[in-house]
Amino acid sequence: MEQQLFWLWGGIAVISAVMMILKRNPVHSALCLVVVFVSLALLYVLLGAEFLAAVQVIVYAGAIMVLFLFVIMLLNLETEVRSQGLSRVAFKACSLAGTGLLLLLLLGGGAVKALRAMAPEQVSGVPGNTQAVAELLFTKYLLPFEVTSILLLAAIVGALVLAGKRD
Amino acid sequence: MGIETGTVMLSIIGPEVVLVLAALGIMMTDLFVKSDSEQPFLMWIGFVGMLGALAVSASFWGKEAAYGFYGMVVADNFSAFFTTLFLIAGGLTLLMSSGYVRAQGIAAGEYYTLTLFATTGMVLMAQSTDLIMLFLGLEVLSVSLYVLAGMAQDSTRSAESSLKYFMLGAFSTGFLLYGIALLYGACGSTRLADIGSVLAQKQILREPMLLAGMGLLLTGFGFKIAMAPFHRWAPDVYEGAPTPITGFMSVGVKAAAFAALLRVFAGSLAALSPHWKELLWIGSVLTMTIGNVAALRQTNIKRMLAYSSIAHAGYILIGVVAGGSAGTGAVLYYLLVYTLMNIGAFAVVITIEQKGEKNLNLSAYAGIGSRHLALGAAMAVFMFSLAGIPPFSGFMGKFYIFSAAVKEGYIGLTIIAVLNSLVSVYYYLRVTVMMFMQEPESGAEEAAVFFHPALAGVLLIAIFFTVQMGLFPSSYLQFAQDSIKMFL
Numbered sequence: 001m002e003q004q005l006f007w008l009w010g011g012i013a014v015i016s017a018v019m020m021i022l023k024r025n026p027v028h029s030a031l032c033l034v035v036v037f038v039s040l041a042l043l044y045v046l047l048g049a050e051f052l053a054a055v056q057v058i059v060y061a062g063a064i065m066v067l068f069l070f071v072i073m074l075l076n077l078e079t080e081v082r083s084q085g086l087s088r089v090a091f092k093a094c095s096l097a098g099t100g101l102l103l104l105l106l107l108g109g110g111a112v113k114a115l116r117a118m119a120p121e122q123v124s125g126v127p128g129n130t131q132a133v134a135e136l137l138f139t140k141y142l143l144p145f146e147v148t149s150i151l152l153l154a155a156i157v158g159a160l161v162l163a164g165k166r167d
Numbered sequence: 168m169g170i171e172t173g174t175v176m177l178s179i180i181g182p183e184v185v186l187v188l189a190a191l192g193i194m195m196t197d198l199f200v201k202s203d204s205e206q207p208f209l210m211w212i213g214f215v216g217m218l219g220a221l222a223v224s225a226s227f228w229g230k231e232a233a234y235g236f237y238g239m240v241v242a243d244n245f246s247a248f249f250t251t252l253f254l255i256a257g258g259l260t261l262l263m264s265s266g267y268v269r270a271q272g273i274a275a276g277e278y279y280t281l282t283l284f285a286t287t288g289m290v291l292m293a294q295s296t297d298l299i300m301l302f303l304g305l306e307v308l309s310v311s312l313y314v315l316a317g318m319a320q321d322s323t324r325s326a327e328s329s330l331k332y333f334m335l336g337a338f339s340t341g342f343l344l345y346g347i348a349l350l351y352g353a354c355g356s357t358r359l360a361d362i363g364s365v366l367a368q369k370q371i372l373r374e375p376m377l378l379a380g381m382g383l384l385l386t387g388f389g390f391k392i393a394m395a396p397f398h399r400w401a402p403d404v405y406e407g408a409p410t411p412i413t414g415f416m417s418v419g420v421k422a423a424a425f426a427a428l429l430r431v432f433a434g435s436l437a438a439l440s441p442h443w444k445e446l447l448w449i450g451s452v453l454t455m456t457i458g459n460v461a462a463l464r465q466t467n468i469k470r471m472l473a474y475s476s477i478a479h480a481g482y483i484l485i486g487v488v489a490g491g492s493a494g495t496g497a498v499l500y501y502l503l504v505y506t507l508m509n510i511g512a513f514a515v516v517i518t519i520e521q522k523g524e525k526n527l528n529l530s531a532y533a534g535i536g537s538r539h540l541a542l543g544a545a546m547a548v549f550m551f552s553l554a555g556i557p558p559f560s561g562f563m564g565k566f567y568i569f570s571a572a573v574k575e576g577y578i579g580l581t582i583i584a585v586l587n588s589l590v591s592v593y594y595y596l597r598v599t600v601m602m603f604m605q606e607p608e609s610g611a612e613e614a615a616v617f618f619h620p621a622l623a624g625v626l627l628i629a630i631f632f633t634v635q636m637g638l639f640p641s642s643y644l645q646f647a648q649d650s651i652k653m654f655l
Contacts, residue, residue, distance in 0.1 A: 139237060140239075141239075141299070142175065142236055142237070143180070143235075143236035143239045143300065144297075144299050144300055144303050147291060147300070147303045147304070147307065148303065150187060150287065150307055151303060151306050153284075154281060154284040154311045157277055157280055158281065158310060158311070158314030161277045161281075161314055161318060162317055
């Protein structure tokens, strides 16, 4: 079961990633990217990393995609979108199909979770997923965690410099 | 290898801590800087930070390798050598920048902050003993440099340079990460020591996943050292970036990538060396040939130096291919030599460059040598040294690399390299000939020279070491040899 689910979601992730590049309409590309993120989240569930899966959905599929869409809308690509875009009906059909797919994936995720709960290797006494991640983050991966903050600081300073240049 | 894992040991990342504190100090002080004339103060904060970091890293020299942060970083001779090299490059870059930044109207606070962050990233790369740490160090370095490359004010070239570097850099980072992921998949660890011990058992050496991971990792590093065929970004990026940053990139990024390359490939992937040595052999030949041949046709001095830096990466790769105590030692010595002479050459370019990217064309150099004798002589020293003419340090660097290659039996490679250095003499000497033996075209306005005391200091330091390391190379070579004991 796990094998089949892995291939299913892995396949969906790869196909949507390719679609994302091939689509001419940036909004469609962005939506394909959402599917990639969600299927990656499901792969994390399959690995038993529920915390990572939740973070993946919240941060990538949620926050970062919203930013992407904002930028796409702000860039005002309307004429291109109209000439290249799908017809209204087709778009509705696509979005319906997409929503259906997402629901299916989420349900599948629940199923896997139930599956894992029944699995014999689940030993009681193992700390929860979130706790395990936190422990690793503040022991073994303490330095990478801290260095990431320098990386982000450099990126923020850089973004300010490049964005503020034209005043 | 008994690695102490349970400890944090803040002292091991001492150089990084000092550098980051100095960077934060610059950002804070920047708030209170009212006029342009106070800007050099920011530079001096950075410079003092570099000196402090140098003092900390010098204290690691000659001691037993100390691991910290659960085996993520190490302080050993190798990291101390490279930290010293990065801090020399960074410190000289700061000195070169102080006049330039003001003249070109670049945002000084951010410029110096990012330069320090970039140096921090380099030091982290040299100290890391884990692929994750290595990746983060590389990213801190790269992100800072993407921005620095685009900081030249109101210049379309600079924006192009920054964008190109960013797009291609991000792409190459993808290769590197994929390589790390595959190595992790094959070996079950991202720690270099663990990867080394897994490979030493020789059970998975033919695993396709492992070989693919090695290839991808090599691609990622190849991009950073501008190894052909991944060198195409270098001339455009080097041309558009602010000149001191071009100098910094050409020596610092290269040295950092070589430090990582040596630690990963000569250190933990040593069991795979037949495979990667073959790839690097081809890469080295392509890199020096393409670099030298393309440099012949350049009329812009920054582009010429960019191709020259590609060619030098090719020479250094020979040392990596040769390996062993002689080859690896020669790589380190060459990097040190190359850092000083190339920064010196860029300091001359800055002196002659005018606001708005003027005077970067070779024709602007006509007659400068006869009007400014000292400047012309300085450029001649750096060009002779880059070309590998005795008695300058560039000659000794090439000599050690080639003799190591001959000793290991890479005769063909050495012959190609010697032919290449002969080709390179043409374009290096052309600059000198221009400066001393040609008169500026009639009607062309006489190039004024941009003089700054800090810049003169950089020139003096660079000349001193270029000559001294050529005349008395043995102590520097010993320094390099002592740094690589753990690979042998």
